[in-house]
Amino acid sequence: MSGYNIVTTGATPLIAGSGAVANASAVATLTGTPTTTVYLSGFTISGSGATTALPVSVTVAGLLGGSQIYAYNFALGATIGNTPLVVAFNPPLPASAINTAISVTCPASGTGGTKNTVVATGFYI
Numbered sequence: 001m002s003g004y005n006i007v008t009t010g011a012t013p014l015i016a017g018s019g020a021v022a023n024a025s026a027v028a029t030l031t032g033t034p035t036t037t038v039y040l041s042g043f044t045i046s047g048s049g050a051t052t053a054l055p056v057s058v059t060v061a062g063l064l065g066g067s068q069i070y071a072y073n074f075a076l077g078a079t080i081g082n083t084p085l086v087v088a089f090n091p092p093l094p095a096s097a098i099n100t101a102i103s104v105t106c107p108a109s110g111t112g113g114t115k116n117t118v119v120a121t122g123f124y125i
Contacts, residue, residue, distance in 0.1 A: 008092075011123035014038070018106075023050065023113040029103040032124035036099070038062070039092035043104045043120040046084040049075030051112030058085065062102040064094045078112045092122060 018026035026045070032038040045058060053076035060068045072085045095102050104120045 008039075008123065008125055011039075011125040012036075014120075014122045014124060016120050018116075018118040020047070020115045020117050022115065023108045023110065024116070025108055026106045026116040026118040027103055028118040028120040029101050030120055030122045030124075031101045032095070032099060034099045036124040037097075038095040038100065038102050038122060038124045040089060040095075040102045040104075040120060040122040041092045042086070042088040042122075043118060044084055044086045045072055045082075045104075045106050045116075045118050047074075047082050047109065047116040048114055049077045049080040049082055050110040050114075051078055052076075052110045054110040056107040056109075058104065058106045060102065060104050062095050062100050064096045066096075072106060074109045074113065074116075078114050 014030045016028040055073045058070040058072050075082045
């Protein structure tokens, strides 16, 4: 997948994960330093479904130009795997300002949800 692991020369790579959460928001946040700008190269959302399948809006916040919203659907059935949402940016997307974190948030899966994960990759310079 082109662009997912792009890192500019001299940049510090970042990866953040939410861990597996049960029927709660899963959040991955990329954070730089007080004098750097964070860039988002991509993110992946995966997990299992819930007893009530829900479509949700995934929010990517902290970006130059404002937040971006992506649709994600949880499968019907707590033991059924969701179709992963894999998004890559080439070129990577910058944060709205120096020392601004970029977060990717996937809302709760709904009743009976057992696993929901978000992983974001990027870098700061």
